[in-house]
Amino acid sequence: MKPLEFYNTLKDNGIDFFTGVPDTILQDFCVCLDENVPKGKHIIAANEGNAVAVAAGYHLGTGKIPLVYMQNSGLSNAQNPLLSLCDPDIYSIPLILLIGWRGEPGVKDAVQHVKDGRIQLELLEVLEIPYEIFSKNDKDFKTKILKGIQVALKKNCPFAFLIKKETFECSSLKEKVSKDKGDLMLREEALEIIIEKLKEDCTLICTTGKTSRELYEIRERNKQAHFSDFLTVGSMGHCSSIALGVAIAKPEKNVICIDGDGSLIMHMGSLVTIGNMKLKNYIHILLNNKVHESVGGQPTGAEYLDFPSLVKSLGYKNVISVKNKNELIFQMDQFIFNQGPGFMEIHIKPGSRDDLGRPDLKPVENKKIFMSFLKDK
Numbered sequence: 001m002k003p004l005e006f007y008n009t010l011k012d013n014g015i016d017f018f019t020g021v022p023d024t025i026l027q028d029f030c031v032c033l034d035e036n037v038p039k040g041k042h043i044i045a046a047n048e049g050n051a052v053a054v055a056a057g058y059h060l061g062t063g064k065i066p067l068v069y070m071q072n073s074g075l076s077n078a079q080n081p082l083l084s085l086c087d088p089d090i091y092s093i094p095l096i097l098l099i100g101w102r103g104e105p106g107v108k109d110a111v112q113h114v115k116d117g118r119i120q121l122e123l124l125e126v127l128e129i130p131y132e133i134f135s136k137n138d139k140d141f142k143t144k145i146l147k148g149i150q151v152a153l154k155k156n157c158p159f160a161f162l163i164k165k166e167t168f169e170c171s172s173l174k175e176k177v178s179k180d181k182g183d184l185m186l187r188e189e190a191l192e193i194i195i196e197k198l199k200e201d202c203t204l205i206c207t208t209g210k211t212s213r214e215l216y217e218i219r220e221r222n223k224q225a226h227f228s229d230f231l232t233v234g235s236m237g238h239c240s241s242i243a244l245g246v247a248i249a250k251p252e253k254n255v256i257c258i259d260g261d262g263s264l265i266m267h268m269g270s271l272v273t274i275g276n277m278k279l280k281n282y283i284h285i286l287l288n289n290k291v292h293e294s295v296g297g298q299p300t301g302a303e304y305l306d307f308p309s310l311v312k313s314l315g316y317k318n319v320i321s322v323k324n325k326n327e328l329i330f331q332m333d334q335f336i337f338n339q340g341p342g343f344m345e346i347h348i349k350p351g352s353r354d355d356l357g358r359p360d361l362k363p364v365e366n367k368k369i370f371m372s373f374l375k376d377k
């Protein structure tokens with residue numbers, strides 16, 4: 001299906017406002033939005049709940065039906081405003097939800113998507129959200145769009161369009177994100193240096209997406225064990241809070257959270273708690289490429305965000321920002337030994353290897369070896 005045809009059908013039926021959090025299944029539709037939606041009418045939100053709320057506000061101001069896009073794992077973030085704001089039993093707000101169906105039964109996907117995918121239809125039914133399913137070569141897609149909009153309008157309720165993998169035809173976004181960015185490092189180069197500089201017994205809590213996949217592969221290449229790394233394969237935006245819990249439990253250990261800008265922004269409130277806790281053993285490293293690189297390179301909103309000033313204002317003690325390899329090598333030696341909570345922002349450029357794999361380690365196995373590592377120390 002051509003994203004532009006899909007978009008034009010939405011537009012012809014009165015949808016002129018789009019907000020959401022990107023996902024791989026929807027990345028070509030997002031490129032189409034960037035190219036066609038007038039400025040200010042396409043908002044990449046911090047998280048899916050925020051997107052639903054912004055869309056609800058747009059409806060209140062215009063009476064129109066907005067569209068909210070998300071990966072299906074983001075439906076849980078959106079659940080609160082869907083049930084307690086938009087639901088027909090509360091304010092009854094019409095919305096179109098465009099949901100990327102990761103982990104669809106019978107379609108190979110990463111482990112963190114399997115359950116979400118399996119319960120997808122039942123979940124929508126329990127939430128009492130009517131839906132239509134879209135797939136590649138869908139001949140009826142215009143009728144389905146029309147039906148969804150009519151139901152949403154008639155019942156004043158959210159209506160979901162569930163999008164299967166490879167429904168949308170490819171665009172050229174990948175090329176757009178790999179343009180030259182001076183001497184900024186790639187995420188994997190920065191990770192290699194971090195791993196080299198850290199002592200073997202440092203505890204790492206790593207964020208969702210390609211960061212954890214790269215960390216896993218670096219350990220394999222270095223022939224190092226994985227027991228000191230917790231790979232947060234799902235629950236985007238929560239690695240800093242997981243790290244906080246570990247740091248509280250293990251005050252004698254340096255606990256290092258490796259975060260991404262999209263993830264950090266998704267649940268940015270955690271910074272307030274971390275700042276308040278003032279743990280000396282808490283270190284937060286932000287790999288800031290300003291985009292959701294793992295799912296297609298859409299901007300996160302970090303472009304104009306001054307993370308060092310923000311975290312300083314929240315009580316982080318040891319705060320620095322680095323932009324290239326030499327600065328990172330130089331600063332790492334000192335940084336980990338300074339008193340926490342520490343925050344190191346590393347400006348990096350978007351990009352990753354095409355042949356990047358996924359961890360061969362099951363999450364439950366990861367948990368077991370990580371917990372025995374923490375226990376041993």
Ligand SMILES: Cc1ncc(C[n+]2csc(CCOP(=O)(O)OP(=O)(O)O)c2C)c(N)n1
Binds near residue numbers: 071187211291292300
């Ligand atoms: C709740 C939720 N929404 C969306 C996603 C899809 N997703 C996976 S990784 C990612 C991007 C993460 O961006 P960032 O933290 O900046 O890291 P980068 O990929 O740029 O290294 C997104 C949006 C998800 N996994 N979970």
